[in-house]
Amino acid sequence: MHTEIAGWDGTGSTAPQYDGPAPGTVSFTLLGPLEVLKNGQDFAPTAPKMLQLLAMLLLRPGRIVQIDSIIQELWANEPPRSVRTTMQTYVYQLRKCIEQNGLAPDGDALLVTRTPGYVFRVEPAQVDVFTFNRLCELGRRSLDAGRYAEAAQSFRSALSLWSGPPMANVSCGPVLSAYAVELQERRRNAQHLRIQAEIEGGMHRDLIGELRSLVTANPLDEGLHGQLMRVLGRSGRRSDAMATYRALRARLNSELGVDPCDELQSLHHDLLSAGEPAA
Incomplete structure (x- = not known):
């Protein structure tokens, strides 16, 4: 069997x-x-x-x-x-x-x-x-x-x-x-x-809604926030991606007294510098 x-x-x-x-x-x-x-x-x-x-x-x-x-x-x-x-x-x-x-x-x-x-x-x-x-x-x-x-x-x-x-x-x-x-x-x-x-x-635009929902349900999950930042950046919504980072950083500082991980900080720096190219 x-x-x-x-x-x-x-x-x-x-x-x-x-x-x-x-x-x-x-x-x-x-x-x-x-x-x-x-x-x-x-x-x-x-x-x-x-x-x-x-x-x-x-x-x-x-x-x-x-x-x-x-x-x-x-x-x-x-x-x-x-x-x-x-x-x-x-x-x-x-x-x-x-x-x-x-x-x-x-x-x-x-x-x-x-x-x-x-x-x-x-x-x-x-x-x-x-x-x-x-x-x-x-x-x-x-x-x-x-x-x-x-x-x-x-x-x-x-x-x-x-x-x-x-x-x-x-x-x-x-x-x-x-x-x-x-x-x-x-x-x-x-x-x-x-x-x-x-x-x-290449499905980044299709994922925005799902990732926003997942981030809302898991407000301290840095991995999900990073994925949301990526799909927003690749969809030409760099300002929304940076706003996502700022909201996460404020929450982590307030609740845990820590900053986002190095990977997210690097992603945020890339968005500030030039942004990820839109598809």
């Missing part, structure tokens, strides 16, 4: 498209609510601890997840007295859920006990995080090669896999909370690179 990335031959010569899993296969989503999807139907368990356990197993598909990590996630520093027996009960219930919903003929064969923990025997490509990471990797390759349209399409395909905050329906403990923060950073980076690819591809 696996998810194909259609249009990708390993060379990066074609822009990838995500067509979803083949009919009848099982896929798992973490980029939004945790879902267990087969033929469009969600079979994820509803019991909070079982959902939490499943999320932990999906962090390392096909690899051992240690018992100690699961205990830390499910109970943090307050495990019950019979913690291992309780955890084994959740594992048993998850295996029964797998069998009862026809996700695999044998729950024991899919969720395997292997010292020092458990292995969830699914392919990484069945988990949307894998597809997201692969598409981002292809996008970076295309961007480095100057294939800006392909890069932008790869990042758009990656970002389209998101349907909300990561693991939105999971009561995350310390391990999953840290992973959720990491995923949000990957999403932010993919968005930044997608915009960069579109700027380099």
